[in-house]
Amino acid sequence: MKSNKKKKKSKSNLWLGIGAVAFLAVIAWFTLGGSGGTSLPAGLKLVATMSPSYFSNDPKAQAAYQTAKDIPEVLAELPCFCGCMQNFGHESNLFCFRDEHGSGCSMCEDIALDARDMHKQGFSIDRIKEAIRSRYGRSSQ
Numbered sequence: 001m002k003s004n005k006k007k008k009k010s011k012s013n014l015w016l017g018i019g020a021v022a023f024l025a026v027i028a029w030f031t032l033g034g035s036g037g038t039s040l041p042a043g044l045k046l047v048a049t050m051s052p053s054y055f056s057n058d059p060k061a062q063a064a065y066q067t068a069k070d071i072p073e074v075l076a077e078l079p080c081f082c083g084c085m086q087n088f089g090h091e092s093n094l095f096c097f098r099d100e101h102g103s104g105c106s107m108c109e110d111i112a113l114d115a116r117d118m119h120k121q122g123f124s125i126d127r128i129k130e131a132i133r134s135r136y137g138r139s140s141q
Contacts (some may be wrong), residue, residue: 044076044077044091044092045076045091045092045094046072046073046076046094047072047076047094047095047098048098049065049068049069049072049094049097049098050065050097050098050099050100050102051065051069052065052066052069055103058103060106060109060113061102061103061109063109063113063116064097064102064103064108064109064112064113065097065102065103067112067113067115067116068094068096068097068102068112070116071115071116071119072094074115074116074119074125074128075092075093075094075097075111075112075115076091076092076093076094077092077125077128077129078092078093078094078111078115078128078129078132079092079093079129079132079133079137080092080093080095080096080107080108080111081107081111081136081137081138082096082105082107082108084096084101084105084108088101093108093111093112093115093132096108096112097112107136110136111132111136114131114132114135115128115132118131
């Protein structure tokens with residue numbers, strides 16, 4: 001009889017252990033960013049951006065901020081050529097939309113909206129970068 005109880009207890013401990021390991025695996029998955037998000041090349045950052053609804057009186061700005069919300073992984077890989085990377089420490093076009101800077105700069109908006117359009121057409125990130133550099137880049141950059 002004791003052998004049966006021991007087997008049941010051993011079996012329930014096994015299931016408890018398996019459940020605990022599964023729970024920890026799920027926590028680790030989400031904590032380490034394995035929730036299905038897009039992985040970025042080393043050194044690139046995704047930053048929080050302002051809500052597009054804040055710019056309801058400016059359709060172009062609203063569209064650019066919406067783009068930053070929708071495809072941050074694309075904008076994070078694009079340089080900005082308005083001077084903000086040198087003057088304000090921005091690391092990418094995505095940084096332009098952390099605050100109101102993007103709404104006051106037509107180049108920041110244009111880069112984001114062009115990237116959105118190319119992304120919708122299925123262009124690769126390398127092709128989008130090439131097109132943005134070709135259109136907005138200066139010979140010094």
